Amino acid sequence: MSEPVARLDEIEPGTARVVEVDGQSIALCRTEDGNLYAIENRCTHDDGPLGEGELDGDRIECPRHGALFDVTNGRAMTLPAIGKVKCFAVSVSDGDIGIETG
Numbered sequence: 001m002s003e004p005v006a007r008l009d010e011i012e013p014g015t016a017r018v019v020e021v022d023g024q025s026i027a028l029c030r031t032e033d034g035n036l037y038a039i040e041n042r043c044t045h046d047d048g049p050l051g052e053g054e055l056d057g058d059r060i061e062c063p064r065h066g067a068l069f070d071v072t073n074g075r076a077m078t079l080p081a082i083g084k085v086k087c088f089a090v091s092v093s094d095g096d097i098g099i100e101t102g
Helices: none
Strands: 004-007 015-021 024-030 036-040 059-061 068-070 087-093 096-100
Touching: 004 015, 004 024, 024 096
Parallel strands: none
Antiparallel strands: 004 096, 015 024, 024 036, 036 087, 059 068, 087 096
């Protein structure tokens, strides 16, 4: 596992948090069902901070213009965003969350 970026008990289900890993800004998302996903913290429309948006199910809304992204695969689901954001593997060990960037 990579260096821990957060503790599992620090991230409530249905929320996202911005973390830095290897110089990359990443939106760490915990869906209501407890699953963890990590995506690039950059909207493909205008580089908005996705990790500051609202997480609803497996979709996160860019706080700037409302584009929705699927956190499970990084795909833009609505305009004005197009394309995908990078996804990263997430692991949990003894309550520590790690994200693989390479």
